[in-house]
Amino acid sequence: MNNLHLTNSLTNKKEIFNPISKEKVSLYACGPTVYDSPHVGNARALVVFDLLFRILIELYGKQKVKYIRNITDIDDKIIEASKNKKIAISDLTILITKKFHKDCEDLFCLKPTKEPKATDHVNGMIKMTEKLINKKVAYETKGHVYFSVASFKNYGKLSNKNPNDLKAGARVEVSKLKKDPLDFVLWKPSDKNDPGWDSPWGRGRPGWHLECSVMSEKYLGSNFDIHGGGLDLIFPHHENEIAQSCVYNGTEKFANYWVHNGFVTMNKEKMSKSVGNITTIEDATKKYSGQVVRLSLMSAQYKQPLDWNNELLVEQSKTLDKWYSMYSSEVSEKTPECFKDLLDDMNTPLYISKLHELFQQSQNGIKDKKKEFNKACRLIGLFNESIEDRAKFKKSRIEISEKYILSKIEDRNRAKKDGNYKLADQIREELNKEGIDIKDEKGKTSWNYK
RNA sequence: GGCCACGUGGCGGAAUGGUUACGCAGAGGAUUGCAAAUCCUUUUAUUCCAGUUCGAUUCUGGACGUGGCCUCCA
Numbered sequence: 001m002n003n004l005h006l007t008n009s010l011t012n013k014k015e016i017f018n019p020i021s022k023e024k025v026s027l028y029a030c031g032p033t034v035y036d037s038p039h040v041g042n043a044r045a046l047v048v049f050d051l052l053f054r055i056l057i058e059l060y061g062k063q064k065v066k067y068i069r070n071i072t073d074i075d076d077k078i079i080e081a082s083k084n085k086k087i088a089i090s091d092l093t094i095l096i097t098k099k100f101h102k103d104c105e106d107l108f109c110l111k112p113t114k115e116p117k118a119t120d121h122v123n124g125m126i127k128m129t130e131k132l133i134n135k136k137v138a139y140e141t142k143g144h145v146y147f148s149v150a151s152f153k154n155y156g157k158l159s160n161k162n163p164n165d166l167k168a169g170a171r172v173e174v175s176k177l178k179k180d181p182l183d184f185v186l187w188k189p190s191d192k193n194d195p196g197w198d199s200p201w202g203r204g205r206p207g208w209h210l211e212c213s214v215m216s217e218k219y220l221g222s223n224f225d226i227h228g229g230g231l232d233l234i235f236p237h238h239e240n241e242i243a244q245s246c247v248y249n250g251t252e253k254f255a256n257y258w259v260h261n262g263f264v265t266m267n268k269e270k271m272s273k274s275v276g277n278i279t280t281i282e283d284a285t286k287k288y289s290g291q292v293v294r295l296s297l298m299s300a301q302y303k304q305p306l307d308w309n310n311e312l313l314v315e316q317s318k319t320l321d322k323w324y325s326m327y328s329s330e331v332s333e334k335t336p337e338c339f340k341d342l343l344d345d346m347n348t349p350l351y352i353s354k355l356h357e358l359f360q361q362s363q364n365g366i367k368d369k370k371k372e373f374n375k376a377c378r379l380i381g382l383f384n385e386s387i388e389d390r391a392k393f394k395k396s397r398i399e400i401s402e403k404y405i406l407s408k409i410e411d412r413n414r415a416k417k418d419g420n421y422k423l424a425d426q427i428r429e430e431l432n433k434e435g436i437d438i439k440d441e442k443g444k445t446s447w448n449y450k
Numbered sequence: 451g452g453c454c455a456c457g458u459g460g461c462g463g464a465a466u467g468g469u470u471a472c473g474c475a476g477a478g479g480a481u482u483g484c485a486a487a488u489c490c491u492u493u494u495a496u497u498c499c500a501g502u503u504c505g506a507u508u509c510u511g512g513a514c515g516u517g518g519c520c521u522c523c524a
Contacts, residue, residue: 012454030524038524045524077522159519165452166520208522230524231455237523261524262455268516272523299473300463305456305517312462315474325487341464349464353472363488421483428485439486448487 004059004343006226007303009234009258010158014345017257019225025056025065026224028216028255030233031115033072034096035081038103039278040293040308041230041264041271047294048261048302048346049228050109051380055342058335058379068219069112070212071097073119074205079194089195103281106290108384116215118206122197124214125206128248129186129199137247141177143189143202149182152243158258159235184240186210209240216255217245227255231262261302271308279308288313289393291382292320298348298380323355323377326362327387331378332371339379351380394449398435405436409445412438 004017019025029049032038038046049069056065073093082089104111129145132138137151149155149163156163166182174181185207190196196203216224222245229238238258245254263270266277284293296316300306338354341347355376362370377383385393408427415423428438435450 032524033522042524048524075522160453161520162452228524232519232523234454235519236521263518263524265517270518270523274523303455304463307462311474315462319473322487347464349462349472353464356472360489416483419483425484432486437486440482440484441487 002340002343004055005345006257006259007345009260012160015257017225019060020223020256022060023064025060026220027053027056027065027067027226027228028212028220028224029067029069029112029227030212030229030237031069031071032096032100033075033077034093034100035075035078036096036273037280037282038096038100039271039273039280040284040297041278043103043107043281043284043293044264044297044302044306045228045230045261046104046109047107047297047381049259050107051298051302051342051346051348052226052228052259053110053112054379054381055346058339065113066220067110067112068114068116068215070215071100071115071117072208072211073097073117074122074195075118075208099282103285106285107281107294108290108381110381114219116219118211118215121211121214121218122206124218125210126187126197126199128210128214128244129206131248132186132244135247138186139179140187140201143187143204144175144177144185145187145201146178146183147186147240147244148179149184149243150180152247154246155182155243156239158242159239161235161239184209184236186244209237209244212237212241213245213248216241217249222249222251223253224255226257226259228259228261231260234258234260262300262305264297265305265307266309268305268307284313288317289320289390291385291390292317294381295320295352298352301349302346319356320382323359323373323382324387324390326359326370326373327383328370328374329386330371330374332368332375334372334375336372336376336379338376342380348380351376391449394435398449400434400436405431405447409438409447413445 005014006017007013008015027049029045032042049067053065053067056067078089078093082092085092087095129138132147133140133145138145138147156166163182187199187201187204187206189202189204194205196205216227227238242254246252265271269275269277271278281293288296292313296308296312297306299312299316336358338351338358341351341354344350355373358369358373358376362373374383408431412424412427415421415427431438431447432450437448437450439446439448
């Protein structure tokens with residue numbers, strides 16, 4: 001496979017990816033709402049689109065790919081969280097944004113080309129709302145502005161939903177201000193104490209969907225290549241984005257390809273804050289390291305569910321330990337052969353199986369395979385930390401000192417010399433329990449953090 | 451109720467109209483004082499029923515099961 005293929009949610013089919021221009025390839029991914037620590041579910045989307053970014057860079061060149069990932073820093077959940085935690089909104093959003101950036105770094109995600117914030121684009125959102133009202137697809141009632149879904153003929157195309165079915169199945173309390181239960185908010189009034197901006201409809205704040213329409217248009221144009229996000233954003237978020245943007249821009253097409261990642265689950269159930277079954281990225285990376293978390297997130301193809309459990313993490317940990325024995329700063333220049341597996345709708349499990357193969361060939365000393373293996377690992381964001389840094393991380397997890405370890409090893413070697421293998425084995429086992437691996441090779445004893 | 455995805459060996463997880471995935475675990479061997487690590491060899495699978503076909507795990511239909519969206523969510 002020489003061309004990138006992606007499953008396009010618009011058609012629900014795997015399609016050949018043809019960018020609008022090879023000189024300017026565009027990717028927009030929905031970023032976090034900064035109200036609470038990001039969890040592993042968020043990490044999956046982060047890693048999936050980071051990987052897609054890397055693939056596009058490999059294909060078209062770093063300078064030619066634009067990757068925009070927004071930060072939602074105004075939202076009802078943020079207001080609520082700031083009240084509950086008794087923290088000022090700006091303090092909260094700054095704190096969580098910092099945490100998010102730390103998580104991105106720990107997971108070895110490349111920085112997006114731009115990371116626009118919603119609050120920096122409120123004017124654009126007001127302008128978009130005004131234009132939608134002028135175009136008669138939006139209406140104002142009592143300081144609220146709604147988008148009229150009935151005025152957009154393609155509504156439901158992305159999520160494969162029939163607006164009539166949606167009405168029949170509506171199980172949410174519908175605001176009386178709406179003309180139609182399906183209509184969604186572009187602008188709403190803010191209470192005195194809540195954040196708000198002056199607008200033609202009074203002091204208020206934007207609806208959630210609006211920001212992505214405004215920011216994608218500003219940085220990528222009215223028609224761009226790929227829009228990504230989690231499966232749960234298809235409806236209503238992305239559906240509403242399409243409706244707004246197409247009417248606003250007067251275009252038929254918004255994003256040409258929609259790519260959606262599957263969920264991380266816990267015991268087969270979706271990991272989500274509302275269910276309460278979350279692991280934060282911070283906790284996961286502290287316990288297992290960012291690389292192991294990253295590798296684990298790539299162990300299933302991005303559209304499939306991925307169950308998060310200790311066995312998975314332990315297994316990937318072992319794999320990475322093994323692979324690190326072939327770590328090298330000498331990296332092949334060439335794109336590895338197995339890159340084609342990534343081109344096939346980002347088939348990471350197949351790609352990883354090729355890494356195992358390359359590892360084995362490197363181990364067996366086959367020419368240039370070690371360089372190729374190192375290149376292939378780096379291509380998907382692995383091997384970004386040196387052996388020393390990795391050892392440092394492992395060291396941070398154990399309590400005993402290096403001095404103590406060395407003295408114990410000396411004790412053990414003495415016991416071995418004396419033929420007291422029982423004592424030697426006992427010492428080895430003790431160190432093992434403390435998180436230290438011992439090996440005797442060619443008459444020399446070496447040790448490593450587990 | 452509407453729509454969608456999925457059901458592969460002990461576990462995770464790819465692929466495929468006929469032929470080895472891969473990893474972990476298990477078994478045997480090399481190595482080792484014994485281990486560990488590594489290498490070599492190896493056992494185990496396509497939910498059920500019907501159809502299309504010379505042949506189906508793969509295509510079609512149905513059954514059963516699991517999960518998701520339809521409300522904030524990655």
